[in-house]
Amino acid sequence: MTPAEFRRTVRAGRFRASTAGLCGDFAQANLVVLPHAVSSDFLRFCALNPKACPLLAVGEPGQWALPALGAGIDVRSDLPGYYLYRNGELAQELPSLAEVWQDDLVAFAIGCSFSFEQMLLRAGIALRHVAQHKNVAMYRSQIPNKAAGPFGGQLVVSMRPFRAADAIRAIQISSRFPAVHGAPVHFGDPALIGIGDLQRPDYGDAVEVLPDETPVFWACGVTPQEAIRSARLPLAIAHKPGHMLITDIPNERLAVF
Amino acid sequence: MTPAEFRRTVRAGRFRASTAGLCGDFAQANLVVLPHAVSSDFLRFCALNPKACPLLAVGEPGQWALPALGAGIDVRSDLPGYYLYRNGELAQELPSLAEVWQDDLVAFAIGCSFSFEQMLLRAGIALRHVAQHKNVAMYRSQIPNKAAGPFGGQLVVSMRPFRAADAIRAIQISSRFPAVHGAPVHFGDPALIGIGDLQRPDYGDAVEVLPDETPVFWACGVTPQEAIRSARLPLAIAHKPGHMLITDIPNERLAVF
Known part of the structure; x- marks a missing residue:
């Protein structure tokens, strides 16, 4: 199965488990979704903590696409599980972000082990x-x-x-x-x-x-979820740990030597 | 002090200690000296055990020079201490090989940590x-x-x-x-x-x-001395552990990336 085929399977609601070992030649990504008002602080957090938060891509404000990581990606539906945080507490586990998406949200994709x-x-x-x-x-x-x-x-x-x-x-x-x-x-x-x-x-x-x-x-790319807890934002979203976005980026393309 | 100056100091008998930390920018080498009759076996031993025995240079039979590692090197006198093995046993610690050199001896220089x-x-x-x-x-x-x-x-x-x-x-x-x-x-x-x-x-x-x-x-480059013990050769020579040949090769030149 290609990453695009896998994402379509997830989007159709037919896969809800950990993505460990799936589409093994392609990079998987941790997801963070935050209101635009705090996105500058979060980008600075990533820059200060590069081992935990290596940024692979950032979406345009309000946009659910991440074209740098694959054509047609929709971060609202292409991951097998989401965590929704309210005031720093895990409030809900969601199969999709369709119902909670807002125009001011920004998506961040972070490299995954x-x-x-x-x-x-x-x-x-x-x-x-x-x-x-x-x-x-x-x-x-x-x-x-x-x-x-x-x-x-x-x-x-x-x-x-x-x-x-x-x-x-x-x-x-x-x-x-x-x-x-x-x-x-x-x-x-x-x-x-x-x-x-x-x-x-x-x-x-x-x-x-x-x-x-x-x-x-x-x-680990779950570190931002600890940062979200500590920030106590009214709303923050992340992937369910282990339930990643599978991208079109070959892992080997990420090698530095 | 340059490696050449250091080797002259040793050759003059004015240094008999461990070379750890000396001439730090330059590669040091473990020494093995064996009769030509077993040199082919020893080269094969090095090839089979490359982590312990990375060969930096091999001398011509009977020659004490190692021009690949520095002009004027004389392996009989440029190390601060030698071990002489007879029948696989440490027989003598020597300050120089001048008295024991033979026309059939071959010198091997092996990389050092x-x-x-x-x-x-x-x-x-x-x-x-x-x-x-x-x-x-x-x-x-x-x-x-x-x-x-x-x-x-x-x-x-x-x-x-x-x-x-x-x-x-x-x-x-x-x-x-x-x-x-x-x-x-x-x-x-x-x-x-x-x-x-x-x-x-x-x-x-x-x-x-x-x-x-x-x-x-x-x-460790002392591994060949265990091989010498196991071989029980009538005559074999090595450096005294820690008392190395300091070469003219900059360490950085040995880096592979």
């Missing part, structure tokens, strides 16, 4: 959550984001367990892809970045870490 | 053994080398402790330098590669690993 996951799989590095058909495990760390206007909060990280040799290779491979979070921010003891219990992720699904494995942590 | 250490220091990453004016800690692992002719033995690794963020950066930086061992081969639990006690290195000096640090292990 699913892109480098595909490169890891191609390099023969197994990913437990993909093998087990789970969403990746994500945690709210105690690493503070750099604040911009009302946006702050803590860095969210995604975690994948590896044996050391695979972790070293994963660091090399993900370093090639700064547009999708790049190299990890941490590995080893989760307590050093303020994570108490790996078996209790804040988003996504837990996976086992075997005795000869190390948990490796990447900055 | 001191090159990427300089790049780590430039990137603001502290190295404990350098700060403490120690030789780097080296361990005989249980990772078997790929054998060629009489040469086998286990991989020797050098260890540097880092916090995770610095370890990730060190993996990125050392990956640029395959000619000087490249990326690490392991990090974390030393027992997973058969190292029992980090405080008892097989070569060099122990350094402390702090509670928030991870030991990171690189393939």
